[in-house]
Amino acid sequence: MNNKKVKECYYCVNNLDVDYKDTRNLRRFVNFYMKILPSARTGVCAWHQRKLAAAIKRARVMALLGATHK
Numbered sequence: 001m002n003n004k005k006v007k008e009c010y011y012c013v014n015n016l017d018v019d020y021k022d023t024r025n026l027r028r029f030v031n032f033y034m035k036i037l038p039s040a041r042t043g044v045c046a047w048h049q050r051k052l053a054a055a056i057k058r059a060r061v062m063a064l065l066g067a068t069h070k
Contacts, residue, residue, distance in 0.1 A: 007043025011052075018051040020058040023065055030056060033069050 039049040059065040
């Protein structure tokens with residue numbers, strides 16, 4: 001039997017929009033090395049994963065998020 005809990009999309013469940021200015025929320029979806037985590041690990045749906053990747057990249061360009069962990 002497969003007893004794994006099905007992950008639900010954080011943005012769909014809470015009815016939120018992905019925003020590059022919300023760095024506290026974006027940090028949940030990057031690891032220690034500031035790499036974008038895959039949707040299989042975070043449970044984000046495909047539509048929000050694409051929006052999330054664009055927002056993280058945009059926040060890096062605007063220097064709101066660091067490009068590396070140092």
